[in-house]
């Protein structure tokens with residue numbers, strides 16, 4: 496089964512393409528539900544586009560005629576007894592939310608969020624990222640703005656920094672039980 500972390504990567508890449516300055520990924524597991532929210536302050540979508548966006552044939556891609564990021568995430572949530580919602584405002588930003596029944600037989604594993612975060616940071620775009628995860632109230636927050644402040648001019652995209660970030664997120668995930676999701 497395809498990991499939810501890969502869906503999250505797809506959705507956050509849409510935020511990067513939308514020119515966002517800040518992208519927030521929230522993953523909370525509690526009361527038997529997994530809730531994933533990806534929000535951005537990018538270009539947003541108008542109402543007419545928004546109505547069609549969960550249809551695979553809606554895309555502003557020029558390289559092919561289908562866009563699968565949103566339809567696949569929606570399908571993953573609905574297959575796992577959850578719900579999907581997308582709100583967006585032109586010029587303001589977009590929020591994508593998906594919920595999953597944690598012990599549903601068709602729920603995909605969360606997968607490797609450390610790799611997803613590192614892929615997003617390493618993309619080299621201008622966006623800052625916040626990754627906020629909690630399992631039964633125990634969690635941590637990773638924020639590229641805090642990291643940048645500590646790095647004192649060293650770019651967050653440096654390979655050594657990315658390895659550090661990946662290891663740090665992996666360790667934190669083990670601490671909170673997030674790697675078992």
Ligand SMILES: Nc1ncnc2c1ncn2[C@@H]1O[C@H](COP(=O)(O)OP(=O)(O)OP(=O)(O)O)[C@@H](O)[C@H]1O
Pocket residue numbers: 505509510513535537538539540548553554555556561562563564565566589
């Ligand atoms: N966060 C966002 N902000 C602004 N527009 C968005 C956002 N997310 C999606 N869109 C718009 O919705 C379209 C469909 O997104 P979707 O992820 O389903 O497909 P895609 O990005 O076009 O292609 P793929 O994900 O398969 O590479 C995008 O082409 C883009 O125009």
Ligand SMILES: [Mg+2]
Pocket residue numbers: 505506508509562563564565
């Ligand atoms: Mg996409």
